[in-house]
Amino acid sequence: MNLSIDSETQKRIDGVRKLGESQIRPVGLEADRLGRPTPADHPFFDLLLEIGMGRSRWVGEEPAEDSDTAGPRVGNSRNMLCISEEMSYWDRGVAVSFPGPGLGEPPLISMGTADQKARFLGPFLEPDRPRWGSFAMTEPGAGSDVAAIASSARKDGGDWILNGAKSFAANASRADWIVVWATVDPSLGREGHRAFVVERGTPGLGDFVVERKMGLKAYESTSFTLRDCRVPGANLIGGEEHYARRAGFKGAMRSFNATRPLVAIMAVGIGRAALDEALAFARENNLLGDARIRDRLERIRRRLRVARLLCWRAAWLADHGRPNIVEASMSKAVAPNVALEAASLGMELLGEVGGRGDHLIEKLFRDVKAMDIVEGTGQVQRIVMARHLVQLPRD
Amino acid sequence: MIDFELGDELELVRETARDFAEDHLRPALRDHEAAQSVGDSTLDAFRNIGFETLEWPETLGGSQLGALARCVVSEELAAGDAGAALAIDPLGPALYPLLEFGGIETLRELGAPLLHAPGSRAWLVWNGEGTRNRIERSAAGVTGTIAWVPASRVDLLVFLDEEGGFAVSEGIEHAPLRGSGLRAAGASELTLVKAPVRAEWSDASGAATALARCRLVIAALLVGVMRESAEYSRRYALDRVAFGKPIAHHQALSFLIADMASSVDCARLLVWEAAWRLEAGEDAHEACATAFVEAAEQAMFVTPNGVQILGGHGFMQDYPVEKFMREARALSLMLGGVDAAREAAGRELVSTLGRVALNVEAIG
Numbered sequence: 001m002n003l004s005i006d007s008e009t010q011k012r013i014d015g016v017r018k019l020g021e022s023q024i025r026p027v028g029l030e031a032d033r034l035g036r037p038t039p040a041d042h043p044f045f046d047l048l049l050e051i052g053m054g055r056s057r058w059v060g061e062e063p064a065e066d067s068d069t070a071g072p073r074v075g076n077s078r079n080m081l082c083i084s085e086e087m088s089y090w091d092r093g094v095a096v097s098f099p100g101p102g103l104g105e106p107p108l109i110s111m112g113t114a115d116q117k118a119r120f121l122g123p124f125l126e127p128d129r130p131r132w133g134s135f136a137m138t139e140p141g142a143g144s145d146v147a148a149i150a151s152s153a154r155k156d157g158g159d160w161i162l163n164g165a166k167s168f169a170a171n172a173s174r175a176d177w178i179v180v181w182a183t184v185d186p187s188l189g190r191e192g193h194r195a196f197v198v199e200r201g202t203p204g205l206g207d208f209v210v211e212r213k214m215g216l217k218a219y220e221s222t223s224f225t226l227r228d229c230r231v232p233g234a235n236l237i238g239g240e241e242h243y244a245r246r247a248g249f250k251g252a253m254r255s256f257n258a259t260r261p262l263v264a265i266m267a268v269g270i271g272r273a274a275l276d277e278a279l280a281f282a283r284e285n286n287l288l289g290d291a292r293i294r295d296r297l298e299r300i301r302r303r304l305r306v307a308r309l310l311c312w313r314a315a316w317l318a319d320h321g322r323p324n325i326v327e328a329s330m331s332k333a334v335a336p337n338v339a340l341e342a343a344s345l346g347m348e349l350l351g352e353v354g355g356r357g358d359h360l361i362e363k364l365f366r367d368v369k370a371m372d373i374v375e376g377t378g379q380v381q382r383i384v385m386a387r388h389l390v391q392l393p394r395d
Numbered sequence: 396m397i398d399f400e401l402g403d404e405l406e407l408v409r410e411t412a413r414d415f416a417e418d419h420l421r422p423a424l425r426d427h428e429a430a431q432s433v434g435d436s437t438l439d440a441f442r443n444i445g446f447e448t449l450e451w452p453e454t455l456g457g458s459q460l461g462a463l464a465r466c467v468v469s470e471e472l473a474a475g476d477a478g479a480a481l482a483i484d485p486l487g488p489a490l491y492p493l494l495e496f497g498g499i500e501t502l503r504e505l506g507a508p509l510l511h512a513p514g515s516r517a518w519l520v521w522n523g524e525g526t527r528n529r530i531e532r533s534a535a536g537v538t539g540t541i542a543w544v545p546a547s548r549v550d551l552l553v554f555l556d557e558e559g560g561f562a563v564s565e566g567i568e569h570a571p572l573r574g575s576g577l578r579a580a581g582a583s584e585l586t587l588v589k590a591p592v593r594a595e596w597s598d599a600s601g602a603a604t605a606l607a608r609c610r611l612v613i614a615a616l617l618v619g620v621m622r623e624s625a626e627y628s629r630r631y632a633l634d635r636v637a638f639g640k641p642i643a644h645h646q647a648l649s650f651l652i653a654d655m656a657s658s659v660d661c662a663r664l665l666v667w668e669a670a671w672r673l674e675a676g677e678d679a680h681e682a683c684a685t686a687f688v689e690a691a692e693q694a695m696f697v698t699p700n701g702v703q704i705l706g707g708h709g710f711m712q713d714y715p716v717e718k719f720m721r722e723a724r725a726l727s728l729m730l731g732g733v734d735a736a737r738e739a740a741g742r743e744l745v746s747t748l749g750r751v752a753l754n755v756e757a758i759g
Contacts, residue, residue, distance in 0.1 A: 001398055001399060001400060001401060001402070001463065001667070001671050002396060002397060002398045002671075003397065003398075003399075003667070003668050003671045003672075003754060003755065004397075004675070004754060004755040004756065005397070005754065005755075005756050006396050006397075010756055078396065078397045079396075268753075272750075272751065272753065275751055276749075276750050276751055279744075279745070279747070279751065282745075283745070288745040291738065291741070294738070294741035294742065294744070294745055295737055295738075295741055297741065297744055297745065298685075298688070298737055298740045298741035298744055301685075301740075301744050301751055301753065302665070302685045302688060302689055302740070304753055305665065305668070305685070305753040305754065306661040306664060306665055306689065308753050308754065309664040309665070309668060309754075310657075310660065310661070310664065312397050312399075313399050313660075313664065315397075316397060316398065316399050326656070327660075330653075330656070330657050330660060333653070333654075333657060334657055334661070379650075381653075382649070382650045382653040382654070383646075383649075385653035385656065385657075386643075386646075386649035386650065386652065386653050389629060389649075389652055389653060389656055390629060390632060390633055390641070390643035390644065390649055390652055391633075391643075392643070392644055392646075392649045393644060
C-alpha cells in the first residue's frame with residue numbers, strides 16, 4: 001500500500017501549479033468577468049503550444065502487438081488524476097479550453113483506423129497553431145440517457161448523410177473536426193450508434209450557438225445542427241467492419257471505467273481551491289477562533305480527502321484492469337457534492353462579500369455544479385451502483 | 396505510485412479474522428450479548444490464532460504487525476460482533492499508552508500478566524478534554540467514578556489525557572450495568588476510592604500518539620459494524636417484496652443502499668489512509684482523528700438506515716440490525732467522543748498556512 005503522491009508526479013503537479021498561478025487562473029477569471037469563452041486567438045493558447053501542450057496523446061505509430069512475455073500492462077491513470085486535479089484547482093473551465101483533440105481523441109485512438117488517426121490526430125503531433133478537436137454526443141433530448149440520441153445517419157452510396165441537433169459540445173465552433181455520434185436505427189439503442197468525424201466547413205454543419213452558462217465560462221459549450229450533412233464513408237470511425245465486429249459482443253459490458261474517477265477528481269480540485277480560499281479568508285477575518293467554523297472546515301477537508309481516495313482507488317483498479325464499476329461510480333457520485341459543499345461553505349464564510357459576485361469562491365460555487373451533471377449525473381451513478389449492488393433492473 | 400494493495404500477508408490475516416468472526420462471533424451474537432460474555436471457548440479459539448498479540452513486539456512473543464493489520468482485523472471482528480471484538484482482546488486500546496509511554500518493559504510488566512490469566516481485561520479511560528468522568532488524584536491515590544466501561548471486569552485501568560497518563564490495577568470496584576451497545580464485552584460502572592497508582596507517565600507526544608492509535612482502532616471497529624449493517628440490510632431488501640417487487644428495486648431504496656455502500660468505503664479508506672501514515676512514519680494524529688470522525692458520522696448514517704430498511708422487523712431483536720445501530724453509537728462515545736476528535740482535526744487544519752495537503756505528498 002502506498003497512499004502518497006510520488007515525487008515524479010509531484011514535480012509535474014508543481015509544474016501545473018506554476019502555470020496555474022501565472023496563467024490558468026487569471027485567464028479563467030478574465031473569461032468569467034467578461035462572460036465569454038477565451039477567444040481562439042488569445043495569446044494564452046500560443047503560450048500553451050510553445051510549452052509543448054495542445055498535442056495528441058497518440059504517438060504517431062501503431063503500437064506493436066503485446067507479446068505474451070510482456071505480462072499484463074499496468075495503466076497509469078493515477079498520475080493523470082493527480083495532474084488533472086491540479087489543473088482543475090486553478091481553473092476547470094480553462095482546462096477544457098486547452099487546444100488539442102479533446103474528447104474526440106479517445107474514440108479515435110481506441111476505434112479509429114490507422115488512416116483516420118493519421119488524418120485527424122496527425123495535425124496535433126506538432127501543431128502549427130492552436131488546434132481543437134471536439135466531441136458531440138449530447139442532444140437537446142438526450143443527456144445522461146445516451147441510448148436515446150436521435151441524430152440520424154443514413155447511408156448514401158459511399159457517403160453518410162447526417163441529420164440532427166447536438167448540444168453542449170466543448171470547443172465545437174473552433175474545432176478542426178467534431179466526433180459526432182448518430183444512430184442508424186433508434187430502435188437498436190446503443191447498438192445503432194455510429195461515430196463520425198465531421199470536418200469543419202462540411203456543408204450542412206452549422207447553426208453554431210455558444211451557450212451561456214452558469215460557470216465554467218472559459219470554454220465554449222456549443223450547440224449546432226446537422227442538415228443533410230454529407231460525410232465521406234472514410235470518416236466513419238473504425239469503418240463499418242468495426243461495428244459489425246462489435247455486434248458480436250452484444251450485451252458484453254466493460255467491467256471497468258477510467259473516465260468517471262478522472263472527472264470526479266476534477267471536482268476535488270475545485271473543492272480544494274474553495275477550501276484554501278475559504279481558509280485564507282477566514283484567517284484574514286479572524287473567524288478561525290469559532291469552533292463552529294473550524295468544525296465545518298474540518299468536514300470539508302475530510303470529505304475532500306475521502307473523495308480523492310475514492311477516485312484514486314477507482315483509477316488504481318482500472319490501471320490493473322480489475323472490475324471497478326461500483327467504485328468508479330461511487331467516486332463520481334460523492335466527489336461533486338463534496339466540492340459543492342466546499343464552495344458553498346466558502347460563500348457562507350464570505351458572507352455579503354460572496355453576494356458581490358466578484359470573489360473567486362463565488363466563481364467556484366458556480367463552476368462546480370457542472371461536475372455533478374457531466375459524465376453521468378449523480379443519480380445515474382447511483383443507478384449504475386444499484387445495478388451491481390442489488391441488480392436494479394434496467395426497465 | 397498510489398497503490399491500495401494490502402499484500403499477501405495482510406490478505407491472509409484478513410481472511411483468518413473473517414473466518415474467525417463467521418465461525419465464533421456472528422452465530423452467537425445474541426447469546427454473547429445476553430450473557431455479557433463470549434465464553435471460554437471463544438477466548439481460547441482467539442488466543443490459538445495468535446491475534447491477542449497481533450501488534451505486540453516479537454520479543455514478547457507477538458506478531459509485531461502494524462496499524463493496518465490491526466485495522467483490517469478489527470473491521471472483520473466487528474463485522475461479526477463489535478462487543479465480542481472488545482471482549483476477546485485482553486489489552487484493547489490500553490495497549491497503545493503502555494507501548495508509547497513505557498515500551499516493551501512496561502508492556503511486559505503491566506500487560507503480559509493479563510495474557511496469562513484468561514478473561515482478564517485492561518481498559519483505557521480517556522481523562523482529557525471531552526470526558527464526562529470526574530477523576531481526582533491526590534497523594535492518597537485515585538478517586539472517582541467512571542460511568543461506563545464495556546467490560547465486566549477490569550484488571551488494569553489506564554487513564555490517558557493530553558499530557559500523559561497513569562495506570563491503576565487495584566482498588567477498582569465494579570457495579571454491573573446493562574449497557575447500551577457492546578454488551579458482549581460486559582458493562583460496568585467503576586468506582587475508585589484512593590486507588591493506588593501503579594505507574595504514571597508524563598509525555599504529551601506519546602499521549603497524542605496513543606490517543607491517535609486508540610481512535611484508529613475504534614474507527615476500524617465502526618467500519619466493521621456499518622459494513623455488516625449495510626450488507627445485512629442490502630440482502631434483506633433483495634428478499635423482501637413490497638408493491639410487487641423486491642424493495643431494493645424501488646429507486647428510493649436502491650439509491651439509499653448505494654449511498655450506504657459509499658459510506659462504508661469512505662470510512663474504510665480514511666482508516667486505511669491513517670493506518671498507512673502511521674506505518675510510513677508520517678504524522679498521523681490528525682489523520683486518525685479524522686478517520687474517527689468520518690467513521691462515526693458514516694456509521695450513524697448507515698446503521699439507523701439499516702434498521703429503516705427492515706422496517707418493523709428492524710426494530711425487533713429477532714434481527715441484528717438494531718444491535719448494529721446501538722453498537723455504532725456506543726463505539727463513537729469513546730475517547731472523548733466525536734466532538735473531541737473533530738476539534739483535534741479542526742485545530743490542526745486551521746494552523747495550516749497556505750495550501751491544504753489532503754494526503755501525504757511526495758514520498759519515494
